[in-house]
Each structure stands twice: as C-alpha cells, then as structure tokens.
Amino acid sequence: MNREEALDSVKANVENGNLVKHMLATEAIMRALARRLGGDEEEWGLTGLLHDIDVELTEGDMSSHSKLGADLAQELGASEAMAHAILCHNEAHGVSLETELDRALYCADPLTGLITAAALIRPDKKLAGLVAKSVKKRFKEKSFAAGANREQIARCSELGLELDEFIELG
Ligand SMILES: [Fe+2]
Numbered sequence: 099m100n101r102e103e104a105l106d107s108v109k110a111n112v113e114n115g116n117l118v119k120h121m122l123a124t125e126a127i128m129r130a131l132a133r134r135l136g137g138d139e140e141e142w143g144l145t146g147l148l149h150d151i152d153v154e155l156t157e158g159d160m161s162s163h164s165k166l167g168a169d170l171a172q173e174l175g176a177s178e179a180m181a182h183a184i185l186c187h188n189e190a191h192g193v194s195l196e197t198e199l200d201r202a203l204y205c206a207d208p209l210t211g212l213i214t215a216a217a218l219i220r221p222d223k224k225l226a227g228l229v230a231k232s233v234k235k236r237f238k239e240k241s242f243a244a245g246a247n248r249e250q251i252a253r254c255s256e257l258g259l260e261l262d263e264f265i266e267l268g
Pocket residue numbers: 120124149150207
C-alpha cells in the first residue's frame with residue numbers, strides 16, 4: 099500500500115472533511131515522531147493516516163471502533179504492527195500498548211485536537227503562525243479543547259519525550 103492508496107481509502111470511507119484532516123494531522127505528527135525516534139517514517143505515517151478509517155462506519159460504537167479499522171488497514175496491506183497500533187489506540191478493547199508505534203499513535207492522536215483548537219482561536223485561524231508556547235499554555239487549561247485528553251498526550255513520556263518537546267514536534 100502506498101500513501102495515495104491509503105488516502106484514497108480514507109476518503110472513500112470518511113465523508114467528514116474535518117475527520118480526514120484529523121487523520122492527515124495525525125500522519126504528520128507520526129512522521130515527525132518516526133524521524134525523532136528512529137521509526138520507519140512510512141509505516142508510522144500511514145498508521146496515523148489510517149487510524150480512524152472506520153470512524154463513520156462504526157457510528158460511535160466504541161466496542162467496534164478501531165477493531166474494524168485494524169481489519170480494514172490490514173486488507174489494504176498494513177502490517178501486523180500497524181494494525182495493532184490502530185487497534186489499541188481505542189482503550190475500549192483493553193489491549194495494552196506494547197510497541198513504540200503503539201505509544202506514538204496513542205499520544206499523537208489527541209495532540210492533533212489540542213493544536214487544531216489552539217490554531218482556531220487565533221485571529222487568522224491558521225496553523226502557520228501558531229507557536230508551541232501557546233499550545234503548552236492551552237495544555238494547562240483543562241477546559242480548553244477538553245476532548246483532547248491531557249493524560250493521553252502526557253504519555254509521550256513513555257517514548258522518552260518531555261511534554262515540551264512533544265508539543266514542539268507536533
Ligand atoms: Fe484519531
């Protein structure tokens with residue numbers, strides 16, 4: 099599977115453009131994490147790109163979300179390691195994080211939401227001028243983008259990354 103095929107499949111399964119953007123954002127952070135930690139950039143990036151491919155198909159059913167996604171990813175040619183990361187990014191299955199790839203996806207996923215929300219409150223609503231310092235400040239405001247799970251983001255420590263560095267990298 100190449101990136102174009104992965105993105106085509108995401109778009110075929112997900113109508114909501116903001117959700118597609120969320121997956122592209124997760125891909126971007128996963129690529130940066132792979133470069134920083136010595137992971138396979140293509141593998142990590144595509145894991146991020148595909149991780150919520152079943153989000154509309156499962157219609158909010160958390161007991162099937164990410165199980166179906168892992169299966170779909172494997173049908174597209176994703177490795178076992180990629181499928182495992184996709185499966186365990188949803189804690190509802192009780193599958194623990196085992197690899198660096200698992201941990202990377204788990205903490206990158208909510209960071210996208212925090213960064214996007216921090217960009218949207220800027221006057222120009224653009225990411226380009228957003229600095230890590232503002233995102234760090236927002237991290238501490240629990241009511242800001244409350245859906246972006248701070249504990250989950252903070253588990254970047256399990257990858258040997260300080261929160262500041264992780265946010266900067268994101
Ligand atoms: Fe996600």
